[in-house]
Amino acid sequence: MKLCGKDCNDYYFSTHYAADSASDATKKFIASYKAKYGTTPDDVAALTYDSFGLLWQALKTAGKNDRQAVRDALAKIPRYEGVTGNMQFQGRLRRPGQERRDLKIKDGKFTWFANAKP
Numbered sequence: 001m002k003l004c005g006k007d008c009n010d011y012y013f014s015t016h017y018a019a020d021s022a023s024d025a026t027k028k029f030i031a032s033y034k035a036k037y038g039t040t041p042d043d044v045a046a047l048t049y050d051s052f053g054l055l056w057q058a059l060k061t062a063g064k065n066d067r068q069a070v071r072d073a074l075a076k077i078p079r080y081e082g083v084t085g086n087m088q089f090q091g092r093l094r095r096p097g098q099e100r101r102d103l104k105i106k107d108g109k110f111t112w113f114a115n116a117k118p
Contacts, residue, residue, distance in 0.1 A: 008105045009105060009106060009107065010104065010105065010106065011104070011105045017042075017043040017046045017047065017083075017084045017085075019040050019041070023083070023085075025081060025082070025083050026046075026083045026084075029041065029046065029049060029083040030083075033045060043084070046082075046083050046084045047084055049082075049083055050080070050082035050083055050084050050087070053080065053082060054074060054077065054080055054082075054087070055070075055074070057073075057077060057080065058070050058071075058073040058074035058077065059073075061073035061076070061077075074089070075089050076089075077089060
């Protein structure tokens with residue numbers, strides 16, 4: 001945004017996280033993050049939070065500290081409602097499918113525009 005200034009106004013792009021997303025889970029995460037760190041979390045913070053949430057769920061499901069059991073439990077998570085969107089492992093993919101966030105640039109800010117399912 002610093003490089004293009006006003007020339008970026010009214011441009012759209014897709015991403016995996018929008019701080020002003022309508023999700024209650026996202027709002028709660030942002031409020032907790034702001035209270036602790038005094039700033040709005042970026043996409044890396046949100047993705048890290050969701051990554052550990054997925055791992056924690058897999059560890060609980062596996063019931064033991066075993067690499068293969070955790071991997072299998074992770075692959076069987078039917079749907080994870082994260083702060084970056086809902087995710088689920090599909091078929092033989094080794095990464096979860098995820099909703100996307102469409103953002104619009106307006107007055108130097110990224111504004112949540114819409115979202116679509118993977």
